Amino acid sequence: MKFIRQWPQWSGYAAAGWSLLYGLAGLYWSVGGAGFPFAPIDEDYRSGSLLEGADARMVAPIMAVTGAVGAVIGVLMTRVQCRFRVYMLGFAWALAVTLALIIPDYSLIALVALAPFILVFAFTGVPGDQGGVGDILYWHRMNLVILFVGGVLWATAALAYQRRTAGNCAHCGRNDRPSPQWMSSPQRWGRWAVWVAVASCLPYEITRVAWFLGYPLGIPDSFERMMQDTPGMLEMGLGLAIASALGGVLTHGLVHRWGEVYPRWIWFKAGQRVPPALAIVPASIVAAVLIPAGLMNLQLGFDADSWAVNAPGVLWVVWGAALGAATLAYHLRRRGPCRHCHRGAAGPCLPRDPQRAARPPSNRLA
Known part of the structure; x- marks a missing residue:
């Protein structure tokens, strides 16, 4: 739990590491390596991604370059505060939105909904024409999960960097100015x-x-x-x-x-x-x-x-x-109060009924 609470310190490195690994995969696919995750494939194993059926000779080099740039920017966002803040934030948020929201398809919500049943399907089989769990967790689909994870890492890195360079607490986002209405x-x-x-x-x-x-x-x-x-x-x-x-x-x-x-x-x-x-x-x-x-x-x-x-x-x-x-x-x-900057010590937003808040706590539930 302590490691998770320290996410502003390591999120930039995590985003950089993810970008480096996926960029290397893009370089491998750009020189003809097997397993390009958007290559044309049998209809039963296609994804609904925006990039499905894309030409590896065009998309894979872009993946490689974006991964290399992302690896550098991820480290800089963690270690350096420089004049290129706006550009680095633009790159980070654009990459986060693209990876997490634009490129994926319905696979993510399907996996979330089916998560309790996948273990059962491993023993009973999958309803319909599917042959097994492998027909649900195939490479074109699992690649979208990997991209989504990358998008989440870039969103956390961008949020931490944005807060820190604006003079806010990187953990809670608070500062000493009055909160917006x-x-x-x-x-x-x-x-x-x-x-x-x-x-x-x-x-x-x-x-x-x-x-x-x-x-x-x-x-x-x-x-x-x-x-x-x-x-x-x-x-x-x-x-x-x-x-x-x-x-x-x-x-x-x-x-x-x-x-x-x-x-x-x-x-x-x-x-x-x-x-x-x-x-x-x-x-x-x-x-x-x-x-x-x-x-x-x-x-x-x-x-x-x-x-x-x-x-x-x-x-x-x-x-x-x-x-x-x-x-x-x-x-x-x-x-409640932030454990790191200790702002918000007055507690969360006041309830609508101050008299109710003044009453002693009760086990009676509305």
């Missing part, structure tokens, strides 16, 4: 973000439940028959819809009391404080992986007679952005 009222805009997140996933849930029940909502009859003839396909869609709905319920915890204190129905934890990271970490991951999935659906487009195949997925961009905003509001509301 929007940071003082996270409960208000956090509620709006939660409702937007929940509403944006409803079209996906409604269409998948309708298909399972035999109503071809937004799809032609031929597509419905294909799903009925594919073992486990309708059940998988229903399971993902239920998981999405449960996620919507949990999202409400970001603005309700049971997201801060365990409620009575969790009897073995009732009345105890919910660790903020227990909500912030998974919500942040889901928010981040929803956006590239939504962008992929937008790239694929949709027809009038089969709009329900991709159109609900386009709203995942809104879902991810709103969930990210709600998670940020939860973080601002619950963060």
Whole structure:
């Protein structure tokens, strides 16, 4: 845990190391090495990435050069504060967004949703025509996970460098100046973000439940028959819809009391404080992986007679952005004093009802 808390010190080196390794891979692919992760491949193993089917002779050299530049800038961002701050931040944030949000496809959200089942699939087989777990975790898909990890590393490196060079605490972002107005009222805009997140996933849930029940909502009859003839396909869609709905319920915890204190129905934890990271970490991951999935659906487009195949997925961009905003509001509301700069000793944002805050703590849960 101490190592994780020191992320501003090592995130630049981690981003630099990742860039160096992936840049070397790009150099290997540019001279004809095997395994180029975007090369044309059988349709069953293609990804939905923006670079899928790209020519290695054009893309791999760009990977090599970007990796080399990134390795240098990552080290400089950790060790040096220079006049090129704006350019280094621009490079870092652009690379973070490109790697984490633009290049990947729906694979990331699929792996997050299927994570509890992959171990089961290893013994029971994967529903449908897949031959095994290897048909889920193939190279073109796992490369996108590697790119996403690189994007996260560059985002943390850019954030730490941006805070440090602006005179803020690299860990919490605070300084001695008054906080912006929007940071003082996270409960208000956090509620709006939660409702937007929940509403944006409803079209996906409604269409998948309708298909399972035999109503071809937004799809032609031929597509419905294909799903009925594919073992486990309708059940998988229903399971993902239920998981999405449960996620919507949990999202409400970001603005309700049971997201801060365990409620009575969790009897073995009732009345105890919910660790903020227990909500912030998974919500942040889901928010981040929803956006590239939504962008992929937008790239694929949709027809009038089969709009329900991709159109609900386009709203995942809104879902991810709103969930990210709600998670940020939860973080601002619950963060306490910084362990490193000791700012924020007055505690998190004041509750809306000062009289309630003055009452002694109670085990009674709303």
